[in-house]
Amino acid sequence: MTVADGRAIITVLGQDRVGILAGITAVLAVANVNILDISQTILQEFFTMIMIVDLKGSNLDFFDLQKQLKTRGEELGVQVTMQQAEVFKFMHRI
Amino acid sequence: MPTLFSFTPEEILETIRMVQVENLDIRTITLGISLRDCTTGSLKETCRRVYDKITRRAEKLVAVGEEVATAYGIPIVNKRIAVTPIAQVGEPSGESDLTPLARTLDLAAEAVGVNFIGGFSALVHKGFTKGDRAIFKSLPEALATTERVCASINVATTRAGMNMDAIAELGQLIKETAQLTADRGGIGCAKLVTFCNAPEDNPFMAGAFHGPGEPECVLNVGISGPGVVLAAVRQHPEADLGKLATIIKNTAFKVTRMGELVGREVSARLGVPFGIVDLSLAPTNALGDSVAEILEAIGLERCGAHGTTAALALLNDAVKKGGAMASSYVGGLSGAFIPVSEDNGMIRAVESGALSLEKLEAMTAVCSVGLDMFAIPGDTPADVIAAIIADEAAIGMINNKTTAVRVIPVPGKKPGDMVEFGGLLGRAPVMDVNNFSPAVMIRRGGRIPAPLQALGN
Numbered sequence: 222m223t224v225a226d227g228r229a230i231i232t233v234l235g236q237d238r239v240g241i242l243a244g245i246t247a248v249l250a251v252a253n254v255n256i257l258d259i260s261q262t263i264l265q266e267f268f269t270m271i272m273i274v275d276l277k278g279s280n281l282d283f284f285d286l287q288k289q290l291k292t293r294g295e296e297l298g299v300q301v302t303m304q305q306a307e308v309f310k311f312m313h314r315i
Numbered sequence: 316m317p318t319l320f321s322f323t324p325e326e327i328l329e330t331i332r333m334v335q336v337e338n339l340d341i342r343t344i345t346l347g348i349s350l351r352d353c354t355t356g357s358l359k360e361t362c363r364r365v366y367d368k369i370t371r372r373a374e375k376l377v378a379v380g381e382e383v384a385t386a387y388g389i390p391i392v393n394k395r396i397a398v399t400p401i402a403q404v405g406e407p408s409g410e411s412d413l414t415p416l417a418r419t420l421d422l423a424a425e426a427v428g429v430n431f432i433g434g435f436s437a438l439v440h441k442g443f444t445k446g447d448r449a450i451f452k453s454l455p456e457a458l459a460t461t462e463r464v465c466a467s468i469n470v471a472t473t474r475a476g477m478n479m480d481a482i483a484e485l486g487q488l489i490k491e492t493a494q495l496t497a498d499r500g501g502i503g504c505a506k507l508v509t510f511c512n513a514p515e516d517n518p519f520m521a522g523a524f525h526g527p528g529e530p531e532c533v534l535n536v537g538i539s540g541p542g543v544v545l546a547a548v549r550q551h552p553e554a555d556l557g558k559l560a561t562i563i564k565n566t567a568f569k570v571t572r573m574g575e576l577v578g579r580e581v582s583a584r585l586g587v588p589f590g591i592v593d594l595s596l597a598p599t600n601a602l603g604d605s606v607a608e609i610l611e612a613i614g615l616e617r618c619g620a621h622g623t624t625a626a627l628a629l630l631n632d633a634v635k636k637g638g639a640m641a642s643s644y645v646g647g648l649s650g651a652f653i654p655v656s657e658d659n660g661m662i663r664a665v666e667s668g669a670l671s672l673e674k675l676e677a678m679t680a681v682c683s684v685g686l687d688m689f690a691i692p693g694d695t696p697a698d699v700i701a702a703i704i705a706d707e708a709a710i711g712m713i714n715n716k717t718t719a720v721r722v723i724p725v726p727g728k729k730p731g732d733m734v735e736f737g738g739l740l741g742r743a744p745v746m747d748v749n750n751f752s753p754a755v756m757i758r759r760g761g762r763i764p765a766p767l768q769a770l771g772n
Contacts, residue, residue: 304388311576312569313326
């Protein structure tokens, strides 16, 4: 099944270190996924990076991309989550 | 910090924390399937049609559930099936033993990969048909020889009153079922619910069945979220009770929205109508996923202390108010669950002597669903079990609400012993029962007439 359309939110949580942004965006570049917005900060003592991406041009389906991001996250020692953006809209907006 | 499109990073992290730290999940997606077109004059042929229909309609349920859970990053813990009460499905066969249909349901559930299937049921609040009789006759054997089949019996309604003959018989059947599954702590009884005012669209086991007013096929969702509510309550130790109610409402809204989203998406992908979201706080034995601990966080030393019923009333009402706004269709049981064996805070409350069966009964007057998953000594007389059911049904009948009893008289166990059911069913400390005899009343039988509340027309 392909759900690689529309927007997804990628969240990266963990200890700050060199190369996190480069490592994650490299996966997205190879998959031809466009980054629409990005925010990086320390929240609740965690390094936090949140990206909004557009999956329209992606050459991977949602689950394969999710798997690759997870694997890259493990290499970098951070936790990576990718969810369809609808989740946040549904929870936080009426 | 800038907002990312319309979301703030705090909002995004709140959602992630709810799932990863506070056990937010969708407790169940339950596919209701009508079996009314499977009835035939031959039980064998009926079984064949039932198996074919369930395996055909539910073929993709588990796979679609997993897809949606992954896409949204919200776990869907259980995928289940509810069917037309089997009393109605088996009746035209004329057979007095419907155990083969229970085995068929078990096999169909196994084939499609669901852990429970509900609907080995009969609605007998006013009396028995032949099919209802057959369900009663088959119950102990059906529950003992199947793994996934859940049974429920509706013995009372506000409109019809209470069928005390059925209640008396259930006292016996529950004991028989416990005996037949004595080697596993009487676990057969954990799959049998006795209802007053049973809802027709309840997605939660063991009481789910596909009611007579339901469509051909429908998807119902049961949400969860005690851990999320507990975290929210703990964050506000100074809030007065009015403010606390608002905080719980806000949290329940968010939790329910996830149920609404998942329900809509799963039903769209399965091509079946979306039924309802059941706004229930359903605890598990996971750390912090406890309704009792929410009551304690509100300010009780232990669940069961005086004040527990009031705290539970506040919690239950706030969950409904928040949830009602979040979902287009609300149904099922919709209230906080207080099963003893499936909630670590409830277990602790019983073990420490803070929570008695009588207080548990009082709590059920202000929440769903009833006396749930509690263990009593195996030598408790059948008429005492019947009387426990009657008391609980009376609370439901008079208060126009659903109540239920899921009691396990554990063979060979005494008050204070512990029984392990394993998995989702948890473990239960055996509770003390008032053993002064209700035998004469139970033996009278008959029906308790519908109360004045029934005369609403």
